[in-house]
Amino acid sequence: MVGSFLNVLIARLPYEKSIIWPSSRCFSCFQRVRFTDNIPIIGYLRLRGQCRHCGAKFSARYLWIEVATGLAFLALFVLDVLVNWQVNSTVATPDMLSISTAITSFPRWAMFLYHAFLMSCLIAAAAIDAEHRIIPPMIPYVGLLVGVIGGTLMPWPWPNPAAAVNQLTADPVWMLPEYWGKIPVGVQLWPFYGPTFAFAPPGSYLLGFLNCLIGAFVGSMVVRIVKGLFELGFGREAMGLGDADLLMMAGAFLGWQIAVISLFVGSLTALVIKIAMMILVKPPAVPPSSPVGGEFTDTRELPFGPGLALGVVVTWLAWPWIGVGTQYLFFDWIMITMCVIVMCVGILAAGLLLRRSEPAATDVKV
Ligand SMILES: [Zn+2]
Structure with missing residues (x-):
């Protein structure tokens, strides 16, 4: 059902249409979609992706978004509610609950809902960016708001007790090898700096709030700096500012360290997507219709958004591993x-x- 709602966002937000009115309609004959035909996945499959009234083909995207959202939520349910993976893989005494206790655990469900909201925003942003090469600001800014509220209410190291960080608060240097992997991962995976400052101790709302703000600021800035420097060297535009908003949102939910690493993981996943598309998808024989007609020759340039969204998910879910390997980078000002x-x-x-290896690009500009 969430996937079905994301489809509404994906179809309407790029055109700045209302997302609550009117109800779902066929884009071709404007007949209302019947309630029973609107059932996620099943409705699409039963009508073979066609309109009941006029037979117009609906995009396969409707089906894939619903399937992908369902699978992503299932994975989050297993990781957050059943296993509590990120928390349990980083503490000395894992909290292994039986299934019946786990599914009634409030902290685990709070974590799941918070993460599921982020996942939904990432799916919608990636799907819109793949199709339209824009990320409507509404998605990252609503995400930012939810991220900051949730993060403030669930400050690091929650759901770990504040006592879980005792060994880390007596002024050790967190970058030293003997502390690698010793930072308990919570809903906010890490604090913004360690040892935490006295004015914002572990478990305080102020620490949660600052974590979100610093995460959002660094997430947004790292894209702007990389974009600015890369384009200075490359000589033409390479990334959109929608990517900065996307990483701002991710930083608010997950913290600045994850946002920074996500950008690099995201660049790699974008490259993998690009290579897969070059192998699997043939370029269209006729250029797709455009208002200026025939101006576009290649519409299949790299959309960075989907790669970045995937990079965020990979970095976030693999943080107990990635964090151990990168801990020495994040807790020392000189480093x-x-x-x-x-x-x-x-x-x-x-x-x-890249500019030197691509001389044709300057010819086109001139
Ligand atoms: Zn129709």
């Missing part, structure tokens, strides 16, 4: 500064190298 400098120089150089 953070060095990483920023290396990253900036590397991206500028990558842009320059």
